[in-house]
Amino acid sequence: MENLKTLLYSHGINLKKAYGQNFLTDQTLLEDIVNQSGIDKDTTVLEIGPGAGALTGELCKKAKKVIAYEIDQRLKPLLAQTVGGYSNLEIVFKDVMKEKLNVLEQKLGDNYLLVANLPYYITTPIVMNFLENSKKLNSLVIMVQKEVAQRFCAPPKTTDYGAITVAINLRGKAKIIKQVPREMFTPPPNVDSAVVKIDIDRKKLESVDLDKVREVVKIAFSSRRKMLVNNLMNAYKLARTDAETLLINSNVSLTARAEELTSEQYITLSENLKK
Numbered sequence: 001m002e003n004l005k006t007l008l009y010s011h012g013i014n015l016k017k018a019y020g021q022n023f024l025t026d027q028t029l030l031e032d033i034v035n036q037s038g039i040d041k042d043t044t045v046l047e048i049g050p051g052a053g054a055l056t057g058e059l060c061k062k063a064k065k066v067i068a069y070e071i072d073q074r075l076k077p078l079l080a081q082t083v084g085g086y087s088n089l090e091i092v093f094k095d096v097m098k099e100k101l102n103v104l105e106q107k108l109g110d111n112y113l114l115v116a117n118l119p120y121y122i123t124t125p126i127v128m129n130f131l132e133n134s135k136k137l138n139s140l141v142i143m144v145q146k147e148v149a150q151r152f153c154a155p156p157k158t159t160d161y162g163a164i165t166v167a168i169n170l171r172g173k174a175k176i177i178k179q180v181p182r183e184m185f186t187p188p189p190n191v192d193s194a195v196v197k198i199d200i201d202r203k204k205l206e207s208v209d210l211d212k213v214r215e216v217v218k219i220a221f222s223s224r225r226k227m228l229v230n231n232l233m234n235a236y237k238l239a240r241t242d243a244e245t246l247l248i249n250s251n252v253s254l255t256a257r258a259e260e261l262t263s264e265q266y267i268t269l270s271e272n273l274k275k
């Protein structure tokens with residue numbers, strides 16, 4: 001791609017902070033992200049926010065098909081110039097948050113991959129929407145703020161481990177595949193970033209009452225410094241002995257706090273609560 005600043009200037013585009021427009025240009029980094037995504041010629045990719053098309057072009061070289069959603073209509077002529085030549089690319093100029101998942105997935109087939117250098121203001125809603133509602137997504141490969149990446153991948157019994165970590169672990173496994181310092185973006189944001197890969201295991205949740213697990217996780221982390229037994233007593237109006245029996249039957253320590261339970265323990269606890 002020709003120099004990004006020249007390209008933006010020639011199309012009269014000033015980048016918008018409100019859309020999280022911090023673009024990547026480093027070819028080695030872009031190739032590395034695509035290589036580590038596990039894309040091959042049979043893969044369909046959903047890209048959110050192609051921007052100037054740097055990552056999009058690399059995705060098109062490797063994937064069977066790329067469908068990209070871009071909110072900023074001003075980028076239309078620029079993207080036509082940078083990636084318009086790829087016959088396996090379709091760009092939809094629309095806010096991805098306003099597209100219904102079933103409409104979006106009609107075009108994506110049964111086993112697709114989501115790749116995005118995400119605008120940070122939509123990271124959590126995007127990740128949660130796809131994790132909780134998609135039955136077709138295989139993996140997400142997303143650039144997020146470094147601290148968010150650490151929360152996604154945190155082991156239990158650490159301060160980074162939270163409700164979102166449990167939500168991810170319920171459906172799959174997250175790992176950081178690349179640290180990306182802020183200087184690699186144009187313009188540089190105020191934070192460092194990391195690329196996270198979340199592989200989804202759809203079988204994991206087949207027989208689980210997800211609403212109930214979600215409810216218990218929310219209650220547990222609502223006062224994460226308090227012992228879980230107290231949070232359960234308050235939320236479900238339980239006597240202490242009943243709450244303690246529940247924990248014992250779920251193989252959870254009586255003094256445990258929210259951050260000590262694995263996602264499997266949250267499932268067992270929610271099942272025992274229903275009994």
Ligand code: SAM
Pocket residue numbers: 019020021022023024025048049050051052053054055056069070071072094095096097117118119122
């Ligand atoms: N992929 C490009 C890259 O890596 O250089 C650009 C990434 S930039 C961090 C985020 C992109 O997402 C911008 O192009 C922005 O306009 C777009 N975007 C922001 N909000 C969006 C939304 N709700 N739906 C679709 N695209 C969005």
